[in-house]
Amino acid sequence: MLTVAGYTLDPALRYEPATNVWVADLGDGRVRVGLDPLGAETSGDIVAVSFAASGAALAAGEAMAIIEAAKFVGPLAAPVPGRLAAVNPAVIDAPGQINADPYGAWLAELDGVPADRLAALVGGEAAITAWFADAVARFRAEGAIAQ
Amino acid sequence: MSATATTVELPVTGDRQESPEWVRISYASALALGFKSGRFSRPFPFGGINLLLSYDRGCSSDCGYCGLARNRPGEYEEKSFIRVEWPLVATDELIARLVRHQASLTRLCISMVTHGRAFADTLEITRRITAQVDAPLSLLVAPPTLNRDRLAAFRAAGADMIGIGMDAVTEDLFASLRTNVPQGGLRWDQYWSIVGHAREIFGAWKVNCHTLVGLGECDADLLGIFDRLLDQEIFSYLFCFNPEPDSRMGHLPKTPLQRWRRIQLAKFLLEERGLELSAFGFDDDGTLSAIAAPRALVEEVIADGHAFMTNGCPSSGGEPGCTRPMGSWRPTEAPRDFPWKPTAAETDGIRADLALDELIRPAPARTRPRERWAPPAAGRVRAHVDSDQGERA
Numbered sequence: 001m002l003t004v005a006g007y008t009l010d011p012a013l014r015y016e017p018a019t020n021v022w023v024a025d026l027g028d029g030r031v032r033v034g035l036d037p038l039g040a041e042t043s044g045d046i047v048a049v050s051f052a053a054s055g056a057a058l059a060a061g062e063a064m065a066i067i068e069a070a071k072f073v074g075p076l077a078a079p080v081p082g083r084l085a086a087v088n089p090a091v092i093d094a095p096g097q098i099n100a101d102p103y104g105a106w107l108a109e110l111d112g113v114p115a116d117r118l119a120a121l122v123g124g125e126a127a128i129t130a131w132f133a134d135a136v137a138r139f140r141a142e143g144a145i146a147q
Numbered sequence: 148m149s150a151t152a153t154t155v156e157l158p159v160t161g162d163r164q165e166s167p168e169w170v171r172i173s174y175a176s177a178l179a180l181g182f183k184s185g186r187f188s189r190p191f192p193f194g195g196i197n198l199l200l201s202y203d204r205g206c207s208s209d210c211g212y213c214g215l216a217r218n219r220p221g222e223y224e225e226k227s228f229i230r231v232e233w234p235l236v237a238t239d240e241l242i243a244r245l246v247r248h249q250a251s252l253t254r255l256c257i258s259m260v261t262h263g264r265a266f267a268d269t270l271e272i273t274r275r276i277t278a279q280v281d282a283p284l285s286l287l288v289a290p291p292t293l294n295r296d297r298l299a300a301f302r303a304a305g306a307d308m309i310g311i312g313m314d315a316v317t318e319d320l321f322a323s324l325r326t327n328v329p330q331g332g333l334r335w336d337q338y339w340s341i342v343g344h345a346r347e348i349f350g351a352w353k354v355n356c357h358t359l360v361g362l363g364e365c366d367a368d369l370l371g372i373f374d375r376l377l378d379q380e381i382f383s384y385l386f387c388f389n390p391e392p393d394s395r396m397g398h399l400p401k402t403p404l405q406r407w408r409r410i411q412l413a414k415f416l417l418e419e420r421g422l423e424l425s426a427f428g429f430d431d432d433g434t435l436s437a438i439a440a441p442r443a444l445v446e447e448v449i450a451d452g453h454a455f456m457t458n459g460c461p462s463s464g465g466e467p468g469c470t471r472p473m474g475s476w477r478p479t480e481a482p483r484d485f486p487w488k489p490t491a492a493e494t495d496g497i498r499a500d501l502a503l504d505e506l507i508r509p510a511p512a513r514t515r516p517r518e519r520w521a522p523p524a525a526g527r528v529r530a531h532v533d534s535d536q537g538e539r540a
Contacts, residue, residue: 041184041185042184042185042186043185043186044174044178044183044184044185044186045174045183045185045232048479066479068477068478068479069185069478070174070185070232070473070478071174071175071178071185071186071187071188071472071473071478072185072186072187072188072478073188073477073478073479074188142186142190143178143179143181143186144178144184144185144186145181145184146181146182146183146184147181
C-alpha cells in the first residue's frame with residue numbers, strides 16, 4: 001500500500017482524478033469502482049447512495065450513482081464507459097461503510113469497458129502520488145478536510 | 148434572585164465530557180471550523196455557528212418532535228438533533244477555532260437544554276466566548292431553567308439576542324407535545340413569562356420565538372401568533388417540521404411544501420410588508436385560503452426572495468447571520484428555507500410551489516401603520532418601502 005499525505009492508497013488500482021473514484025480491473029472488460037479515501041472523507045458522513053438503472057449503458061462522466069451526505073449531495077460519474085452490471089447492496093443498506101472502509105465498500109461494477117479507457121486512468125505509484133498530493137492540497141485549501 | 152427557576156441546581160461532576168468544558172456543535176458548524184471533513188453541495192459563505200449544551204443525562208424535556216427527547220430510544224451521546232450528528236468538542240478548542248475563523252463568523256448561538264446546570268454553564272460559556280471572540284452571540288434558552296435575573300445575567304455577559312423555542316403555537320399543542328408527556332413539565336405560561344422578561348431586558352427586535360410549522364396547528368394559529376409577537380416587537384422565526392427518526396412524531400409526514408411556502412409568504416407579508424391580519428382568509432379548518440393583496444406586491448416579494456430565506460439572528464453588519472443550512476431539508480430536496488438568496492431558477496420553483504392563482508385575491512393592500520411593521524429580519528434593505536403599497540393593486 002502507498003501512503004500519501006496521511007492517506008492509504010492501493011497502487012494496484014487505477015484512479016479517476018476528478019471524482020476520486022478508484023477502479024479495479026476484474027478482467028474481461030469488467031471493473032469494480034468505489035470512492036477513494038479522500039473522496040469519501042470530503043463528502044462528509046454519507047447517509048444514502050442510489051444507483052442508475054441496472055444494465056444502463058453509461059458514458060464516461062455520466063452519473064452512475066447519487067451520493068448523499070449530511071450536507072452534500074452530488075452525482076458520482078462513471079470513471080469509464082460501460083454497462084452498469086452490478087451494485088453493492090451492502091452500501092445501500094449501510095452507506096456509512098463508504099466512509100469507514102472506502103476500499104471494502106465498493107459501489108458498482110461495470111462491464112464492456114474498453115481497455116484503452118481503463119489504461120487512461122491514473123495508475124502507478126509515481127502518478128498516483130503526484131495526483132493525490134495535489135488533490136489533498138486542494139481539498140485542504142477549500143476547507144473540506146478537518147484540521 | 149427575584150424569582151425561582153424551576154429546575155434543581157446540580158453539582159459539577161467529575162471528569163465527564165459535559166458542559167461547560169465540552170459543548171456540542173452543529174454539523175455545518177463543525178465543517179466550517181474544521182472539526183469535521185466534508186462540504187456543502189453548493190459552496191456559499193457560512194459563518195453561523197450553533198452550539199448545544201451537553202450532559203450525560205441529556206435533556207430533561209421530552210418533546211414529541213425532538214431528537215434530544217428524554218424518552219427517545221438510544222444513548223444521549225448517540226442521539227441526533229435536527230437529524231444529524233452534533234459532534235462533541237472541547238470548549239477551549241472551540242473558542243480557539245472561533246478566534247482563528249473570526250473573520251468569517253456571522254453569528255454564534257448557544258442552545259440550552261433543560262438541565263439543572265444549564266443556566267450556570269450557559270453563562271460560563273457565554274463569558275468565555277465573548278471575552279475572546281468578536282462576533283454577535285445569541286442564546287436559545289430553556290425557560291424552565293430561567294427567571295428575569297438570569298436573563299439579565301446573560302445580557303451582562305454579552306449575549307445580544309434571546310431565542311425562545313415555543314415550537315408549538317397553541318397552548319393545547321404545547322401541552323400535548325411538551326407537557327402532558329412522560330418526564331414532561333414545561334409550561335406554556337412559563338414560556339410566555341420568559342418571553343416577556345426577555346423583551347424587557349433585551350429590547351425591541353432582540354428577542355425571537357421559534358415557531359414550528361407542522362406540529363398539528365392550523366395556518367390561522369400560526370398567523371395569529373406571528374401577529375401577537377409582531378405587536379410586541381418580537382421576531383417569529385419559522386421552522387419546518389422534519390420528522391426525527393424514532394421520536395414520538397417520527398412517523399408523521401414532513402410539512403407539505405405548498406403549505407410551508409404559503410406560510411413563509413404570508414408571514415413576510417404580515418411582518419415586513421405590513422399587511423393587516425384581516426388580509427388573510429382561512430377556510431373552516433383554519434387553512435390559509437386567500438391573501439387579499441396587490442398581485443404586484445406578492446410578485447415583488449417572491450422575486451425578492453428574502454421571504455423564503457432562513458429566519459435567523461443577524462450578523463453584526465445586519466446581514467443574515469444564522470442560516471442553518473439543511474436544517475429542515477435533506478441535500479436531495481429543494482431548500483425549505485434558503486441559506487442563500489434564491490436564484491432565479493429557485494424563485495421559479497417557489498412561485499410554482501405557491502400556486503398563487505388559487506391564493507391571491509387582488510386587492511389594495513390593507514396595511515398597518517408603518518411603525519407597526521417589523522424591521523427586516525436580518526437587517527436587509529427594503530428598497531421599495533417608500534412606495535405606496537396601495538398603488539400596487
